[in-house]
Amino acid sequence: MALRPGRCVRRIKRPWTRVSQRKPKKSYVVGVPYPRIHNFEMGAKDKDFDTQVLLKVENSVQIRENALEAARIVANKYIEKTLGKEGFFMKILKYPHQILREHSLATGAGADRFSMGMRKAFGRPKGRAVIIYSGETLMLIKVNKDQVEIAKEALRRSSTKLPTPCKIVVESLK
DSSP states (O other): OOOOGGGGGOOOOOOOOOOSSSGGGSSSSSOOOSOOOOEEEEEEEEOSEEEEEEEESSSSSEEEEHHHHHHHHHHHHHHHHHOTTTTTTTEOOOOOOOEEEOOOOOSTTTTHHHHHHHTTTEEEEEEEEEEETTTTTTEEEEOOOGHHHHHHHHHHHHHTSSSSSSEEEEEOOO
């Protein structure tokens, strides 16, 4: 089954959580999928850089992990191609903790015969998401002062993969 569009999960709202006193086992989300994003830190981790470039989110939003992974891949590919593997340090600062659930209903001819309707409508886990509020930093790239434009371009490219407008802020570390 295909992935639902991002607009289905973009708004931040606390999902309905079942709390059962008699059967506490039914209060937990079972079978959470593994995170698709594995690498949160890229580049030279132990090298000293004098400037950091931040990607800040302008609106409060929920970002699915596949969008976050796409943004990471685009930024990493561009900056690695231009600066090499040791010329930068990039880090994703948020982790996808929010579990996205989906209750798929049967449609079409004969759906009423095997569909359960809203019975047991808790939903099955389909993915994860990051909840991020306006003004928070999502990604950070550390480079030397003469390579700031390359880092800004990498973050600009990655912001096109995200479901919210972002701004790029340059800070000096020394």
